Amino acid sequence: MITTAALSAPRPRALPAAALIGAALLLFVAAAATLTPLLLPMDPQRIVGDPVSGPTPRFWLGTNAQGHDLFSQMIYGAQTSLLVGFSAAALSVILSALAGVAAGSRGRGRGVALTVIDLFLAVPSMPLAVLLIVTLGPGLWSLIGILALLSWAPFARIVRMQVSATWGRDYVEAARALGASEARIIRSAIVPEIAPILFTKFLLTARWAILMEATLGLLGLADPSRVSWGLILHQALTYPLLFVTDAWAWWAGPPAIGIVATTLGLIAAGREIESRLNPSPR
Amino acid sequence: MTHRLLRYAGVAVLVVGLNFLLPRWLPGSPVAGGDQTAALPAAARQALTETYHLRDPLWRQFTRYLADLAHGDLGWSMTSHRAVRLMLAERLPWTLGLVGGAVLVAAVFGAAVGWRAATHPRQNGTRVLTSAVFGIGALPEFLLGMLLIVGLASKLRVFPPGGGQTLFIDDAGVLQRLIDLAWHAVLPGLTLVLIIAPAFALLVRNAIAPVLGAPFLTAARARGLPARRLAWHVWRNALPPVVTLLGLRLGAAVAGAAVVERLFAYPGMGWLLFEAVSTRDYPLLQGIVLVSSLAVLTMNFALDAIGAWLDPRTAPS
Numbered sequence: 001m002i003t004t005a006a007l008s009a010p011r012p013r014a015l016p017a018a019a020l021i022g023a024a025l026l027l028f029v030a031a032a033a034t035l036t037p038l039l040l041p042m043d044p045q046r047i048v049g050d051p052v053s054g055p056t057p058r059f060w061l062g063t064n065a066q067g068h069d070l071f072s073q074m075i076y077g078a079q080t081s082l083l084v085g086f087s088a089a090a091l092s093v094i095l096s097a098l099a100g101v102a103a104g105s106r107g108r109g110r111g112v113a114l115t116v117i118d119l120f121l122a123v124p125s126m127p128l129a130v131l132l133i134v135t136l137g138p139g140l141w142s143l144i145g146i147l148a149l150l151s152w153a154p155f156a157r158i159v160r161m162q163v164s165a166t167w168g169r170d171y172v173e174a175a176r177a178l179g180a181s182e183a184r185i186i187r188s189a190i191v192p193e194i195a196p197i198l199f200t201k202f203l204l205t206a207r208w209a210i211l212m213e214a215t216l217g218l219l220g221l222a223d224p225s226r227v228s229w230g231l232i233l234h235q236a237l238t239y240p241l242l243f244v245t246d247a248w249a250w251w252a253g254p255p256a257i258g259i260v261a262t263t264l265g266l267i268a269a270g271r272e273i274e275s276r277l278n279p280s281p282r
Numbered sequence: 283m284t285h286r287l288l289r290y291a292g293v294a295v296l297v298v299g300l301n302f303l304l305p306r307w308l309p310g311s312p313v314a315g316g317d318q319t320a321a322l323p324a325a326a327r328q329a330l331t332e333t334y335h336l337r338d339p340l341w342r343q344f345t346r347y348l349a350d351l352a353h354g355d356l357g358w359s360m361t362s363h364r365a366v367r368l369m370l371a372e373r374l375p376w377t378l379g380l381v382g383g384a385v386l387v388a389a390v391f392g393a394a395v396g397w398r399a400a401t402h403p404r405q406n407g408t409r410v411l412t413s414a415v416f417g418i419g420a421l422p423e424f425l426l427g428m429l430l431i432v433g434l435a436s437k438l439r440v441f442p443p444g445g446g447q448t449l450f451i452d453d454a455g456v457l458q459r460l461i462d463l464a465w466h467a468v469l470p471g472l473t474l475v476l477i478i479a480p481a482f483a484l485l486v487r488n489a490i491a492p493v494l495g496a497p498f499l500t501a502a503r504a505r506g507l508p509a510r511r512l513a514w515h516v517w518r519n520a521l522p523p524v525v526t527l528l529g530l531r532l533g534a535a536v537a538g539a540a541v542v543e544r545l546f547a548y549p550g551m552g553w554l555l556f557e558a559v560s561t562r563d564y565p566l567l568q569g570i571v572l573v574s575s576l577a578v579l580t581m582n583f584a585l586d587a588i589g590a591w592l593d594p595r596t597a598p599s
Contacts, residue, residue: 122293124578127537127571128300134559134567135304211422215541218424220560233424237544243436243443248428256425264420 022268025261033079044072044227055250062250064232065239073227074254080228081262084144084213089206091148092155093198099152100159100194101186105167117160120153133216138223143216147209155201159194166193196274203270207263214259229255290583297575301568302347306340356572357565366569369554374536376446377543377550380467381535384474389528391475392482393520399483400490412483419480427473427545434469441469444547470546474539478531485527489520522593526585533581537574 042048047067054062061070103113129146136142166172172189180188216222217230218237236242236252322330331337335346350357356366392415399412418426435443442448448462493499493516502512538552547553551570558567 118289119293119296122290122579122582123296124534124537124575126534126540127574127578128297130555130559131300131304131567131571134562134564135307214422214424218544219540219556243431248432248436252428256422256428259422260425263422267420 016272018268019272022265022272025265026269029078029258029262029265030082032075033082040072040075042069042072044068044076054246061254062247064235064251070232070251070254073232074229074258076227077229077232077255078258078262080140080226081210081213081230081259084140084147084228085206085210085262087144088147088151088209089202091144092152092205092209093202095148095152096155096159096201097194097198099156101163101190103156104160104163105182105186105190107182113156114160117153117156120150121157123150123153125150129212129216130219130221133221138221140223140226143213143223144209147212151205151208155197155205158197158201162194162197163190166190200270200274203266203273207266210259210262210266214255229259286583286586290579294576294579297572297579298348298351299344301572302344305564305568351572356569359563359566361561361563361566366566369566370551370569370573373538373549373551373554376548377538377552378535379463380470380543380548380550381474381539382532383467384471384539385478385528385531385535387471388475388478389482389524389531392479393486393524395479396483396486396488396520397490399487400494403491415476415483416480418476421477423473423477423539424541424545426476427470427542430469430473431545442466443469444545446549466548470539470542470548473542473545481527482524485523486520489523490516493519522589525592526589529581529585529588533578534574536577537570 045068048069049058049063049067051063051065051067056062061074064070064073099113099117102109103117129150132146133143136146166189167185169189172185175185175189213222213228214230214233217228217234220234222228222231222234224231232255233252236248236255239247239251242248242252335343338346354367356370358364359366359369362369395411395415398408402408431443434440442465446463446466447459448466454462499512499515502515507515536551538550538555540552540555542548543550543552544556551574554566555570557563558570
């Protein structure tokens with residue numbers, strides 16, 4: 001006998017500590033990023049003090065080799081990092097979804113989509129990213145485009161498997177027999193099936209893109225006209241006495257910690273959201 | 283198999299074609315004198331155009347480019363005025379030693395951690411070990427490298443903070459040079475091992491854990507098989523994914539570990555890439571990209587071929 005208790009909605013679980021910390025970290029970085037113009041104590045690109053001086057009451061994190069305020073640069077860099085991470089991830093999700101649905105459905109685009117996915121899966125991403133950025137010139141939007149272009153293919157394959165499995169389900173068969181159009185089936189049956197994995201992909205790719213921004217920045221490929229955490233790290237490492245003095249602690253440390261906090265926050269929040277969207281035990 | 287071969291050949295053509303076309307798509311011309319107010323004299327321009335066959339149709343330039351590639355000619359570096367091929371040959375041993383060695387060590391270490399995590403999941407020692415390995419592995423490699431430099435090189439001065447060898451070490455004996463090389467490789471190598479090992483640990487644990495309670499193992503134990511034979515039956519399941527990951531990592535190793543080499547000023551391919559980027563040395567950059575891309579492609583293709591043999595279930599039907 002089924003009791004009403006079994007039918008009622010499960011009691012909401014308490015948020016685990018990891019998810020809470022993750023969400024707090026993300027919120028903190030996001031707040032810093034969105035409130036940038038209000039929070040900035042000074043223009044991050046103006047010379048406001050002596051070059052390479054440690055933290056003082058005026059410059060909380062000291063100044064870099066040009067005499068820019070590092071605290072302002074940190075806040076401004078948070079904005080760039082989140083912008084790159086979330087825009088590249090959003091673009092990448094859209095590409096994955098379009099290609100995956102096209103390759104998993106029965107339309108005419110199937111063969112083309114499969115070939116393009118296979119091609120991009122085999123492309124070595126890191127060398128190509130470097131080559132493209134150097135040729136196109138470093139810039140925020142070209143970076144976002146390149147990161148999206150190099151990250152969509154693996155997930156398109158996962159989406160494709162999910163989509164072609166859904167096409168084989170009985171209820172889809174029934175809907176087709178009732179005369180539902182392909183577009184309608186994709187909208188009402190396919191999209192709800194792939195939405196959770198796309199959300200997970202969004203968080204994973206955002207994390208990857210933020211790390212890639214820093215990595216490419218470290219190699220000197222950050223846009224020098226826009227402050228980012230990668231650019232701060234690059235400029236810090238160009239300073240020859242970084243590890244000889246305590247400059248690493250207030251110059252290279254904060255952007256590195258910012259990147260770790262953001263990426264860990266994304267993982268922790270993502271895991272919790274994923275387990276709620278997909279309650280089946282794995 | 284032929285289908286896969288075609289796919290990889292297609293990507294190789296794409297990479298080579300991009301390498302050829304990208305500089306030609308860029309605005310400007312190699313004989314136009316750039317920003318300098320004094321433009322090149324007409325005679326010099328004429329000579330340059332003829333030397334580099336710039337007036338030829340694009341397909342003719344492309345076939346010439348392919349012919350040069352086939353002879354191993356990767357062009358001429360713009361900043362150091364040396365053949366790109368020689369510069370790559372100089373750096374490759376450093377990178378293969380450091381990154382290749384680190385990948386192998388990380389595979390063995392990661393596999394050991396994964397084995398222990400699967401066989402003794404409830405021991406406290408295992409829990410400490412796995413959370414340390416996965417926790418450290420979750421850090422970005424530049425942060426880990428920086429921490430190691432600060433702690434072990436800058437504060438304690440146990441290891442050198444960077445470089446591949448001590449200056450003027452060439453005069454010393456062979457043994458002393460080997461020790462010096464190893465000493466310099468410890469910190470960058472350790473960074474790479476700690477970053478790479480968790481993936482191997484995870485793979486081995488996930489491949490082994492479901493097999494441990496499998497009926498075939500109980501049957502084998504009941505037949506009285508020695509422990510070593512039993513262990514091999516378990517390991518057999520982890521082999522295909524581990525070999526695949528190992529291959530992917532080794533293929534990528536040719537490109538070097540750009541971040542770690544930059545941090546430790548290690549004279550490998552990654553550092554060369556950084557130098558090429560900062561001086562905008564296009565021929566050098568293209569040589570690095572081409573060689574490392576082809577290495578990745580070759581390795582992926584070899585893995586596809588080996589994979590079917592290691593695990594017949596994945597063979598294309």
